[in-house]
Structures are given as C-alpha cells and as structure tokens.
Amino acid sequence: MNTSRRPMLLLMVATLTAGAGNGISIVAFPWLALQHNGSASDAAIVATAGTVPLLVATVLAGAAVDYLGRRRVSMLSDALSGLSVAMVPLLALGFGTGAVNVWTLSVLAALGAFFDPAGMTARISMVPEAAEATGWSLDRANSLYQANFNLAYIVGPGVGGLLIATLGGVQTMWVTTALFGVAIGAAALIRLAGAGRPDRAELQEKVWPGIVEGLKFVWSNPVLRTLAVVDLLLNGLYVPIESVLFPKYFTDLDQPQQLGWVLMALSAGGLLGALGYAVTSQYLNRRHTLIVAAVTLGVTTTVIAFLPPLPLILGLSFVVGLVFGPLGPIYNYVMQTRAPAHLRGRVVGVMSSLAYAAGPVGLIVVGPLADAAGLTVAFLALGAPMVLIGLVSIGLPALRDLDRTPQPL
Template identity: 55%
Template sequence: MTATETAVTRRFGPLILLNVATLFSSTGNGIVIVVLPWLVLEQTGRASDAAIVAGAATLPLLLSSLFAGTFVDLFGRRRTSLISDCLSALSVAAIPVIATTTGLTVTVIAVLAAIGAAFDPAGIAARESMLPAATKSAGWSLDRMNSLYEANYNVAYLVGPGIGGVLIATVGAVNTLWVAAAGFVLSVATIAFLRLEHAGRPDTATRPTSIWHGTLEGLKFVWHNRLLRTIALVDMAVVALYMPVESVVFPVYFTELDKPAQLGSVLMALSIGGVVGALAYGPLAPFVSRRMLMVVAVTVLGAAMVAMAFLPPLWAILALALLQGLVFGPVGPIANYAMQTRSPEHMRGRVTGVMTSTAYAAGPLGYLLAGPILDKWGIQPTFFVLAIPVLIIGLACFALPVLKELDEKVPVS
C-alpha cells in the first residue's frame, strides 16, 4: 500500500468526535465547579454550607470512579458515555428547575451535586477507553493522541470556570447551570455520531460477571502489574501532597494577604503550564525517554514546591507555578500510555477506572493531612511538610527500575 493509499484509509472522525465530546463535557463540569459554591453562598451566605456542597460533590468520586470502569466493560464504551452525560445533564438542569418551582435548599443542592459527580467518572473512563481505537483509526501514535487529549482536557477546566464566572455576573448563578447542562447535551450529541471498533456492547465471553467481581478483577490486574502499580502509587502520593497546596494552603495565604486576584493568577499559571506541557509532549515523545520525563517531572515539581514554600514575591510564585504545570503536563499522557499498552482490550475500562480512582482518593487524604497541620503550625511549615516529600519521591523514582518499562515497545492488545 502506498503512502497516499494509507492516508486515504485514515479516519480522523473518531479522534475529533472524542476530543470535542470531552471538551464539551469537561467544560460543563468546569462551570459547575464554580457555580455551585456561589449558588450556596447566595442562598445562605455561610462558607460552611459551601464546604458541605463541595464535599458532597467530591466524596461520590471515590467509589464511583472505582466502579465506573466495570460499567464501561459491562455495558460498552459508547453507551456508557452517552448515559453518563445524559444523567449529568439531568442532575445539573434539575437545580434551576427546582429553583423556579419549589425553591432550593442546601440539602437539595448537595444531593444533586453528589448525583452529578457520581456519573462523571463512567463517562471519562468510557472516552479514555476508546482512545486506542481512535488513534489506530487516524494512523497516529498513542503519544501524539494522549498529548492532544490531555491538553484538551486541561483547556476545558481552564475555560470552564472562566465561562462560569462571566455568566454568573451576567445572567446569574441559576441560569448559568443551563449552559453547563448544555455542555453535557452537546457531548451526548457528539458521541451519538461516533462509530468505532470496540465501542459497542462487549462480547458476553469477555464481559465481567458482576460489578463487584469486575472491579476486583481490575484491582488485582493493576496491583499485579508492576508498572501500573508503581505509577498508581506515585500518582496517589503526589496528588495527596500537592492538592492541599492548590486548594487549601494558597487560598488561606492569599486570603490573609487580602489579594484573591493573585490566587487566580497563580492557578491560571498552573493551568496554562499544564496545557503547554501536555501539548509539547506529542512532538517530543519520539526523541525523549518517557521514564526520564516522568522522573524529572516529579522531581522538578517537588523542587518548585520547596521553593514556593519560602513564600517568595508573586512574580517568583507565578514563574514556579508555570514551571510546575509545564513539567507535569506530560505525566498524564505517559500514564495513559502505560494503561493503554498494559491492559487487555476487554479490561481497559476497569484498568482506567482503578487507576483514576487512586487520584480521586488521594485528594481527601491530603486534605485530612494538611488541615490539622495548617491550624497548628501555620502556612509556611505546612507548605514545607507537603513539599519536601514530593521532592523525595521524585529522587526515589530515579532508583525505580520498573519505570524503564515505559520505554519498552509494547503493542496495544
């Protein structure tokens, strides 16, 4: 077959549809993240109520992400994505409907936030499970596809909160949720056009026998695969130590300075660095070692966190935040590559779900660690307690021989 004939047989439609659907769905989630706390504060004015709703939206992720991959392998990838976004759209749209009829309470908002959050991981796992087939259809490499997909995902969570903030100011928090629901509906409409190998209902012989049994199979598979187990544990530790800095330490620091705009600029720098880093990975992948990129990413992240712990001037914090996002941007695509090349086709959903659940579990663990330390010792000591272990983990990764497997050529099953 000639190069011209090969190019003709390539199908870019599935690749485009998957990325567009992810952009719509994730932007909807990004809007919701901003709107729900604002809506609660409008209702009661109590920060504690906003925290309750935030917790209600976070806790279901711990269990639903663990079981989500089994739903994907049991019911099929395309169908799971469609159902997940449909249910997310309904749960979000229910809030403005109730607001204009019976009236909202914190309990109602918390329940609907929990329901909506519980549906998201299944849709994410379903779309990620379809990436290898879409990559093959387009004739791309997995590295190139993962680079684009992770950058696209990061862009959604960069623009979503911004859109939410603008709409709150113009049409109000309640009406903004209609736009978020529309994002999920557009994702459904996009996936409805998707036709892709292995996206339909799985064969009876390879489907899990039950949700519980399938999830146990996924856990056992990840644990017994040295590379996946190592990546999951490193990711869990780093997320547990890093997330409190972004979500607790910095907000407290800039609140004490009475400069909330500076907090926004730091988070923006992190996001922009992450998008650029993820996009840069695709062109760099053929020429650099995946292992070296991952090890350097964790080590530089730890070093930058230690430097931030000295609480330097804003310009230095912004530069360090940009550096953190830039070096850590390739980690998502690399982890995706490991999952895609190490998981059998019929178990890809379960493996993706288990690997994702470790990150969701790590966040609350980190908050439990950081909160008491922050209350007792203050901002700077807490920052060092969180930053130094990340640097140690990065240095320890240089001595992990299993990470060399990232550079082995393994065909996708």
C-alpha cells in the same frame, strides 16, 4: 470532513465540553461554599464531597464501560453530571438562595463526582481505536487527547471565574449544564470499533468478579502498580491546593477572576506540555519525565507557600502544568498498551480510583490546618512530601519499564 478523522474529532469535542463543564464546577462549588462564612473548612467539606465518591465511582465506571459499552456510558455519565449541576440553580429558583448551602452543595458535588469518572473512562478507552482510524501513533493520539483535556481546564475555570463575577455562582451552573449537553451530542455521533455493545463472551458473567479481575490485573503488573501508588500520593498532596488553598486565598482577597487565572495558568502549562509530548516522546525518557514533574511540583508549592505576588504565582502554576502535561499521555499509553481491549475500561477505572484515594484525606487535613495555622503552613505541609516522592521515585525499579516496549496483547 475526512471520515477517518471524524471519530477522533467528535471524541475531542466531547472531551473538551465535558471537561470545561467540570472546570467551571471546580471554581463554582468552592466559591459558593465560601460565600457563606469564608471558612476553608467549609470549602474543604464541599471539595471532599466531590472527591470521596471517586474512590468507588471510578472502579464501577471501568466495569460499566466494559459491560455496557463506551459510547453509551459516555452519554449517560454526562447526562447525569449535567443534571447534578442543574440542580443548583433549580434549588435556588424553587426554594431561594438559602437552599444553596454547604450541605446541599456537598450532596450535588458528590453526585456529579460519582458520574463524571464513567465519561472520562469511556473516552480514554476509545482513544486507541480512534488513533488507528486516523492513522496516528498512540503516543500522538494520547498527547493530543490530553492537550484537549487540559484545554478544557483552561476554558472552564477562566470562564467560570468571569461568569461568577458577572452572573453569580448559582446562575453560572446553567452554562455547565449546557456544556454537558454538547458533550452528549458529540458522543452520540461517534462510530468506532469497540465503542458500541461489548462482546459479552469475553467478559465475566457477573460484574463483581469482572471488577476483581481488573483489580488483580493492575496489582499483578509492576509498572501499573507502582504508577498507581505514585499517582495516589501526588494527587493526595495536590488536590487540596487547587480545591481548598487557592480558593481560600483568593476568596479572602475577593478576587474570583484571579482564581480563574491561576487555574488557567496550570491548564495552559499542561496544554503545552501535553502537546509538546507528541514531539518530545521521541527523545525524552518517560521515567525521567515523571521524576522531574514530582520534584518540580514540590519546589514550586514551597515557593507559593510564601504567597508571592500574583505574577509569580501565575508563572509557577504554568511551570507545574508544563512538567505535568506529559504525564497524562504517559499514564494513558501505559494503561492502553498493558491491558487487553476487553479489560481496558476496568484497568483505567482501577488506576483512576487509586489516584483519587488519598484526595479526601488531604482535604480533610488541609482545610482545618489552613484555618488554624494559616495558608503558608498548609502549603509547606504539602510541598515537602512532594519533593520526597520525586526523590524516592529515582530508585523504584518498576518505573524503568515505562521505557520498555510492552509485549503484544
């Protein structure tokens, strides 16, 4: 193995296996909740429990990465995430399947969600040094990193749907635990500049002032601030689709495999979109890519609202993934090039936290709305604002900085 490529390959393995574990959880947690009484509100409770901790956890994760070290945080995060999902079958083994109810699932989903962002933040923060060691451009490295991340969400939900159909939702969690174990092993072998113990001389003496420093940096940078707000709004509208509406629809049909296929189609499109960005980044405008993605998401959601046949839902889901695939590499590039190395973890954490902030609101509203007014109304209530966000983004001046070369840090 080429030594210079070893860190990037190990980083990819850790990202793939941890992401696949999370991808299985995305299917398994709502499915287990819906098995009790088929209520979209119950699924929304579990999904919300898996989202609310992200608001705080991602900010703390960024500080942990900068203060404790990237490799160490990646390993610790995956160990704790693995423990949280392993508790599902352990509870069933010790106390019976009745112990795996909406409330215990909510607690375990919340614990997993609290630990996951630290690992993701740590791995994103290692990309620039891994790219340098490999001799790749940062755009190419982020493109392949994001494609690998999206691949995890093809493997995870697809395998999750099949495992639920064959083993059941509870036993499926053992596979998730094993995947987190592989991620820990891969991260332990990574050797990169900046991945080990940080230089405390560059950091605030206390953690809280360090967190505030990251918040101030993001808010004072117009392009980071604007991206954070746009991402917040789009995530608040999109998360309920994947976490509540699709699971509700396919649970009513008793088709866990089809839910897995839809999530796989989203990720497959995202994989190709992210991979293609390594080439298209040389020709396409970043700002235009963001605007097209927002409008496309709104239009496709509006069509899906009328619950067309499965092949059309799969095709539309693939298109959504395709146009959104380049956004991850773009966001990562902006964060990595605008933030100095000693602040990188906190900037990634703050941006991620803001992206998750609207998710719980959307989940709390959409679950009861779907139960009361039906899935079509719920889908339409999410699709129209997405189109509006895309149109408003056309006039946002800060987004023009996406295509300007940043000043050297």
